[in-house]
Amino acid sequence: MDQLVLTLVILLAAVLAESLGERIGVAPSILMTVFGCLLALIPAVPSLDIPPELILPLVLPPLLYAAARRTSWRQFAENWQVIALRAIGLVIVTAVAVAAARSPGRAPRTRHATRCRRPGHPQARPRPDPLTSLSPRACR
Incomplete structure:
Protein backbone atom coordinates (compact mmCIF):
# COMPACT_ATOMS: atom_id res chain seq x y z
CA MET A 1 0.00 0.00 0.00
CA THR A 71 0.35 24.94 -26.93
CA SER A 72 -1.76 27.02 -29.28
CA TRP A 73 -2.72 25.96 -32.80
CA ARG A 74 -1.09 29.13 -34.10
CA GLN A 75 2.27 28.13 -32.58
CA PHE A 76 1.88 24.65 -33.97
CA ALA A 77 1.08 25.97 -37.46
CA GLU A 78 4.08 28.32 -37.38
CA ASN A 79 6.48 25.56 -36.30
CA TRP A 80 5.10 22.52 -38.15
CA GLN A 81 8.16 22.23 -40.41
CA VAL A 82 10.60 22.17 -37.52
CA ILE A 83 8.43 19.70 -35.61
CA ALA A 84 8.10 17.37 -38.62
CA LEU A 85 11.80 17.60 -39.46
CA ARG A 86 12.81 16.72 -35.92
CA ALA A 87 10.27 13.91 -35.63
CA ILE A 88 11.18 12.26 -38.93
CA GLY A 89 14.89 13.04 -38.65
CA LEU A 90 15.24 11.61 -35.16
CA VAL A 91 13.42 8.42 -36.15
CA ILE A 92 15.83 7.98 -39.06
CA VAL A 93 18.88 8.74 -36.90
CA THR A 94 17.70 6.25 -34.28
CA ALA A 95 17.09 3.55 -36.90
CA VAL A 96 20.56 4.07 -38.39
CA ALA A 97 22.20 4.00 -34.96
CA VAL A 98 20.43 0.76 -34.02
CA ALA A 99 21.30 -0.80 -37.37
CA ALA A 100 24.95 0.20 -36.96
CA ALA A 101 25.08 -1.18 -33.44
CA ARG A 102 23.54 -4.49 -34.52
CA SER A 103 25.47 -4.91 -37.78
CA PRO A 104 26.77 -8.46 -38.41
CA GLY A 105 30.38 -7.27 -38.46
CA ARG A 106 30.28 -6.52 -34.75
CA ALA A 107 30.58 -9.14 -32.06
CA PRO A 108 27.62 -9.42 -29.68
CA ARG A 109 28.11 -7.75 -26.31
CA THR A 110 26.81 -10.68 -24.30
CA ARG A 111 28.96 -13.57 -23.21
CA HIS A 112 27.84 -17.00 -24.26
CA ALA A 113 28.35 -19.99 -22.00
CA THR A 114 29.94 -23.02 -23.59
CA ARG A 115 30.04 -26.66 -22.69
CA CYS A 116 33.50 -27.42 -21.54
CA ARG A 117 35.04 -30.51 -20.05
CA ARG A 118 35.77 -28.49 -16.95
CA PRO A 119 32.47 -26.75 -16.18
CA GLY A 120 32.70 -23.53 -14.26
CA HIS A 121 36.19 -22.76 -15.54
CA PRO A 122 36.59 -18.95 -15.57
CA GLN A 123 38.12 -18.81 -19.06
CA ALA A 124 35.72 -21.12 -20.83
CA ARG A 125 34.72 -19.36 -24.04
CA PRO A 126 33.40 -20.40 -27.45
CA ARG A 127 35.89 -21.50 -30.08
CA PRO A 128 35.44 -20.80 -33.79
CA ASP A 129 35.69 -24.48 -34.76
CA PRO A 130 33.10 -26.85 -33.25
CA LEU A 131 35.57 -29.76 -33.18
CA THR A 132 38.12 -27.69 -31.26
CA SER A 133 35.64 -27.07 -28.46
CA LEU A 134 35.40 -30.80 -27.77
CA SER A 135 39.12 -31.19 -27.08
CA PRO A 136 40.44 -31.03 -23.50
CA ARG A 137 42.66 -28.06 -24.42
CA ALA A 138 39.65 -25.84 -25.19
CA CYS A 139 39.31 -24.82 -21.53
CA ARG A 140 42.75 -23.42 -20.83
Missing part, protein backbone atom coordinates in the same frame (compact mmCIF):
# COMPACT_ATOMS: atom_id res chain seq x y z
CA ASP A 2 2.93 2.35 0.71
CA GLN A 3 4.18 1.97 -2.86
CA LEU A 4 0.78 2.84 -4.30
CA VAL A 5 0.56 6.01 -2.23
CA LEU A 6 4.11 6.98 -3.14
CA THR A 7 3.39 6.37 -6.83
CA LEU A 8 0.31 8.58 -6.68
CA VAL A 9 2.30 11.32 -4.88
CA ILE A 10 4.97 11.20 -7.60
CA LEU A 11 2.34 11.39 -10.35
CA LEU A 12 0.63 14.30 -8.63
CA ALA A 13 3.99 16.07 -8.28
CA ALA A 14 4.65 15.60 -12.02
CA VAL A 15 1.33 17.23 -12.89
CA LEU A 16 1.81 20.04 -10.38
CA ALA A 17 5.37 20.68 -11.60
CA GLU A 18 4.00 21.59 -15.02
CA SER A 19 1.65 24.28 -13.75
CA LEU A 20 3.99 25.51 -11.00
CA GLY A 21 6.91 25.74 -13.42
CA GLU A 22 4.82 27.83 -15.79
CA ARG A 23 3.82 30.23 -13.01
CA ILE A 24 7.27 30.80 -11.52
CA GLY A 25 9.19 30.63 -14.82
CA VAL A 26 11.22 27.48 -14.12
CA ALA A 27 11.31 24.45 -16.39
CA PRO A 28 9.08 21.65 -15.05
CA SER A 29 11.88 19.11 -15.50
CA ILE A 30 14.02 21.09 -13.03
CA LEU A 31 11.19 21.12 -10.50
CA MET A 32 10.68 17.36 -10.88
CA THR A 33 14.41 16.77 -10.41
CA VAL A 34 14.46 18.89 -7.24
CA PHE A 35 11.37 17.10 -5.94
CA GLY A 36 12.94 13.70 -6.64
CA CYS A 37 16.15 14.68 -4.84
CA LEU A 38 14.22 15.93 -1.82
CA LEU A 39 12.14 12.76 -1.77
CA ALA A 40 15.28 10.62 -1.91
CA LEU A 41 16.72 12.38 1.15
CA ILE A 42 13.76 11.53 3.37
CA PRO A 43 14.58 8.30 5.20
CA ALA A 44 10.94 7.41 5.89
CA VAL A 45 10.13 7.12 2.17
CA PRO A 46 10.06 3.45 1.15
CA SER A 47 11.97 2.12 -1.81
CA LEU A 48 9.80 2.20 -4.91
CA ASP A 49 10.03 -0.66 -7.38
CA ILE A 50 8.09 0.23 -10.52
CA PRO A 51 8.32 -2.15 -13.48
CA PRO A 52 9.87 -0.26 -16.41
CA GLU A 53 6.97 -1.10 -18.72
CA LEU A 54 4.62 0.97 -16.50
CA ILE A 55 6.63 4.20 -16.63
CA LEU A 56 5.58 5.10 -20.17
CA PRO A 57 1.80 4.75 -19.68
CA LEU A 58 1.76 6.24 -16.16
CA VAL A 59 4.15 9.19 -16.33
CA LEU A 60 4.12 10.39 -19.92
CA PRO A 61 0.37 11.07 -20.46
CA PRO A 62 0.05 13.75 -17.73
CA LEU A 63 3.13 15.52 -19.06
CA LEU A 64 1.93 15.39 -22.66
CA TYR A 65 -1.53 16.56 -21.65
CA ALA A 66 -0.14 19.57 -19.81
CA ALA A 67 2.12 20.45 -22.75
CA ALA A 68 -0.77 20.08 -25.21
CA ARG A 69 -3.00 22.35 -23.12
CA ARG A 70 -0.55 25.23 -23.22
Whole structure:
Protein backbone atom coordinates (compact mmCIF):
# COMPACT_ATOMS: atom_id res chain seq x y z
CA MET A 1 0.00 0.00 0.00
CA ASP A 2 2.93 2.35 0.71
CA GLN A 3 4.18 1.97 -2.86
CA LEU A 4 0.78 2.84 -4.30
CA VAL A 5 0.56 6.01 -2.23
CA LEU A 6 4.11 6.98 -3.14
CA THR A 7 3.39 6.37 -6.83
CA LEU A 8 0.31 8.58 -6.68
CA VAL A 9 2.30 11.32 -4.88
CA ILE A 10 4.97 11.20 -7.60
CA LEU A 11 2.34 11.39 -10.35
CA LEU A 12 0.63 14.30 -8.63
CA ALA A 13 3.99 16.07 -8.28
CA ALA A 14 4.65 15.60 -12.02
CA VAL A 15 1.33 17.23 -12.89
CA LEU A 16 1.81 20.04 -10.38
CA ALA A 17 5.37 20.68 -11.60
CA GLU A 18 4.00 21.59 -15.02
CA SER A 19 1.65 24.28 -13.75
CA LEU A 20 3.99 25.51 -11.00
CA GLY A 21 6.91 25.74 -13.42
CA GLU A 22 4.82 27.83 -15.79
CA ARG A 23 3.82 30.23 -13.01
CA ILE A 24 7.27 30.80 -11.52
CA GLY A 25 9.19 30.63 -14.82
CA VAL A 26 11.22 27.48 -14.12
CA ALA A 27 11.31 24.45 -16.39
CA PRO A 28 9.08 21.65 -15.05
CA SER A 29 11.88 19.11 -15.50
CA ILE A 30 14.02 21.09 -13.03
CA LEU A 31 11.19 21.12 -10.50
CA MET A 32 10.68 17.36 -10.88
CA THR A 33 14.41 16.77 -10.41
CA VAL A 34 14.46 18.89 -7.24
CA PHE A 35 11.37 17.10 -5.94
CA GLY A 36 12.94 13.70 -6.64
CA CYS A 37 16.15 14.68 -4.84
CA LEU A 38 14.22 15.93 -1.82
CA LEU A 39 12.14 12.76 -1.77
CA ALA A 40 15.28 10.62 -1.91
CA LEU A 41 16.72 12.38 1.15
CA ILE A 42 13.76 11.53 3.37
CA PRO A 43 14.58 8.30 5.20
CA ALA A 44 10.94 7.41 5.89
CA VAL A 45 10.13 7.12 2.17
CA PRO A 46 10.06 3.45 1.15
CA SER A 47 11.97 2.12 -1.81
CA LEU A 48 9.80 2.20 -4.91
CA ASP A 49 10.03 -0.66 -7.38
CA ILE A 50 8.09 0.23 -10.52
CA PRO A 51 8.32 -2.15 -13.48
CA PRO A 52 9.87 -0.26 -16.41
CA GLU A 53 6.97 -1.10 -18.72
CA LEU A 54 4.62 0.97 -16.50
CA ILE A 55 6.63 4.20 -16.63
CA LEU A 56 5.58 5.10 -20.17
CA PRO A 57 1.80 4.75 -19.68
CA LEU A 58 1.76 6.24 -16.16
CA VAL A 59 4.15 9.19 -16.33
CA LEU A 60 4.12 10.39 -19.92
CA PRO A 61 0.37 11.07 -20.46
CA PRO A 62 0.05 13.75 -17.73
CA LEU A 63 3.13 15.52 -19.06
CA LEU A 64 1.93 15.39 -22.66
CA TYR A 65 -1.53 16.56 -21.65
CA ALA A 66 -0.14 19.57 -19.81
CA ALA A 67 2.12 20.45 -22.75
CA ALA A 68 -0.77 20.08 -25.21
CA ARG A 69 -3.00 22.35 -23.12
CA ARG A 70 -0.55 25.23 -23.22
CA THR A 71 0.35 24.94 -26.93
CA SER A 72 -1.76 27.02 -29.28
CA TRP A 73 -2.72 25.96 -32.80
CA ARG A 74 -1.09 29.13 -34.10
CA GLN A 75 2.27 28.13 -32.58
CA PHE A 76 1.88 24.65 -33.97
CA ALA A 77 1.08 25.97 -37.46
CA GLU A 78 4.08 28.32 -37.38
CA ASN A 79 6.48 25.56 -36.30
CA TRP A 80 5.10 22.52 -38.15
CA GLN A 81 8.16 22.23 -40.41
CA VAL A 82 10.60 22.17 -37.52
CA ILE A 83 8.43 19.70 -35.61
CA ALA A 84 8.10 17.37 -38.62
CA LEU A 85 11.80 17.60 -39.46
CA ARG A 86 12.81 16.72 -35.92
CA ALA A 87 10.27 13.91 -35.63
CA ILE A 88 11.18 12.26 -38.93
CA GLY A 89 14.89 13.04 -38.65
CA LEU A 90 15.24 11.61 -35.16
CA VAL A 91 13.42 8.42 -36.15
CA ILE A 92 15.83 7.98 -39.06
CA VAL A 93 18.88 8.74 -36.90
CA THR A 94 17.70 6.25 -34.28
CA ALA A 95 17.09 3.55 -36.90
CA VAL A 96 20.56 4.07 -38.39
CA ALA A 97 22.20 4.00 -34.96
CA VAL A 98 20.43 0.76 -34.02
CA ALA A 99 21.30 -0.80 -37.37
CA ALA A 100 24.95 0.20 -36.96
CA ALA A 101 25.08 -1.18 -33.44
CA ARG A 102 23.54 -4.49 -34.52
CA SER A 103 25.47 -4.91 -37.78
CA PRO A 104 26.77 -8.46 -38.41
CA GLY A 105 30.38 -7.27 -38.46
CA ARG A 106 30.28 -6.52 -34.75
CA ALA A 107 30.58 -9.14 -32.06
CA PRO A 108 27.62 -9.42 -29.68
CA ARG A 109 28.11 -7.75 -26.31
CA THR A 110 26.81 -10.68 -24.30
CA ARG A 111 28.96 -13.57 -23.21
CA HIS A 112 27.84 -17.00 -24.26
CA ALA A 113 28.35 -19.99 -22.00
CA THR A 114 29.94 -23.02 -23.59
CA ARG A 115 30.04 -26.66 -22.69
CA CYS A 116 33.50 -27.42 -21.54
CA ARG A 117 35.04 -30.51 -20.05
CA ARG A 118 35.77 -28.49 -16.95
CA PRO A 119 32.47 -26.75 -16.18
CA GLY A 120 32.70 -23.53 -14.26
CA HIS A 121 36.19 -22.76 -15.54
CA PRO A 122 36.59 -18.95 -15.57
CA GLN A 123 38.12 -18.81 -19.06
CA ALA A 124 35.72 -21.12 -20.83
CA ARG A 125 34.72 -19.36 -24.04
CA PRO A 126 33.40 -20.40 -27.45
CA ARG A 127 35.89 -21.50 -30.08
CA PRO A 128 35.44 -20.80 -33.79
CA ASP A 129 35.69 -24.48 -34.76
CA PRO A 130 33.10 -26.85 -33.25
CA LEU A 131 35.57 -29.76 -33.18
CA THR A 132 38.12 -27.69 -31.26
CA SER A 133 35.64 -27.07 -28.46
CA LEU A 134 35.40 -30.80 -27.77
CA SER A 135 39.12 -31.19 -27.08
CA PRO A 136 40.44 -31.03 -23.50
CA ARG A 137 42.66 -28.06 -24.42
CA ALA A 138 39.65 -25.84 -25.19
CA CYS A 139 39.31 -24.82 -21.53
CA ARG A 140 42.75 -23.42 -20.83
